[in-house]
Amino acid sequence: MKTLQEIHKIREEKRKELELRVNTKADTREKHILVCHGTGCTSSKSPEILENFRRILKEKNITNVRVIKTGCFGLCAKGPIVIIRPEDTFYANCTPDDCEEIIQSHIVEGKIVDRLLAKDIDGSKVNSLDELNFYKKQKRIALKNCGVINPEDIDEYLAFDGYLALEKVLKDMSQDEVIDVIKKSGLRGRGGAGFPTGQKWELTKMAEGKTKYVVCNADEGDPRSFYG
Numbered sequence: 001m002k003t004l005q006e007i008h009k010i011r012e013e014k015r016k017e018l019e020l021r022v023n024t025k026a027d028t029r030e031k032h033i034l035v036c037h038g039t040g041c042t043s044s045k046s047p048e049i050l051e052n053f054r055r056i057l058k059e060k061n062i063t064n065v066r067v068i069k070t071g072c073f074g075l076c077a078k079g080p081i082v083i084i085r086p087e088d089t090f091y092a093n094c095t096p097d098d099c100e101e102i103i104q105s106h107i108v109e110g111k112i113v114d115r116l117l118a119k120d121i122d123g124s125k126v127n128s129l130d131e132l133n134f135y136k137k138q139k140r141i142a143l144k145n146c147g148v149i150n151p152e153d154i155d156e157y158l159a160f161d162g163y164l165a166l167e168k169v170l171k172d173m174s175q176d177e178v179i180d181v182i183k184k185s186g187l188r189g190r191g192g193a194g195f196p197t198g199q200k201w202e203l204t205k206m207a208e209g210k211t212k213y214v215v216c217n218a219d220e221g222d223p224r225s226f227y228g
């Protein structure tokens with residue numbers, strides 16, 4: 001990838017291909033089985049679940065279903081989590097032995113595997129992630145694509161607007177405008193002192209010299225941390 005045009009093309013094509021991940025009414029015969037590969041689910045055998053799904057689909061010669069690894073859905077106690085899209089069916093506490101039934105019942109016969117549906121805090125079963133009270137109270141911003149895309153596939157990241165902010169900065173904004181936006185955002189470092197990022201960038205810009213170094217020492221709040 002060398003040009004913005006190439007990135008735009010990938011973004012557009014891949015986004016169409018992945019529409020069923022975010023649109024339950026997507027016009028497609030394809031299905032995606034999303035298997036959580038966050039730390040919690042991985043330690044409860046989600047890699048084995050993913051392998052089993054792929055093996056069974058191959059054995060049954062089912063070609064319209066893809067199995068995708070995702071990041072953490074944020075509800076690790078229900079892991080390993082498996083979600084089938086576009087319908088957004090939410091299976092919880094899955095084991096490698098459940099794969100055969102999910103493929104046969106859900107994929108081949110179109111019947112939800114009732115016993116694997118996630119349960120809400122009051123014990124009632126839910127069909128999809130959004131129906132859980134735990135998620136109803138959340139508005140994910142930075143993590144909104146976690147559990148939706150494969151974090152190891154850069155094209156999937158691009159399809160869901162990855163690097164869009166960087167593109168805007170490089171094409172349309174001056175250095176001062178960027179610093180101003182970051183200052184207004186309230187973004188802070190996470191090294192302990194919580195030093196404001198916008199201020200750090202501003203001080204770095206003001207420092208004399210062509211090459212600049214940002215030194216993060218033990219006291220992030222100390223302006224002497226910045227050297228031009």
Ligand code: FES
Nearest residue numbers: 036038041072076
């Ligand atoms: S690791 Fe799977 S939901 Fe968190």
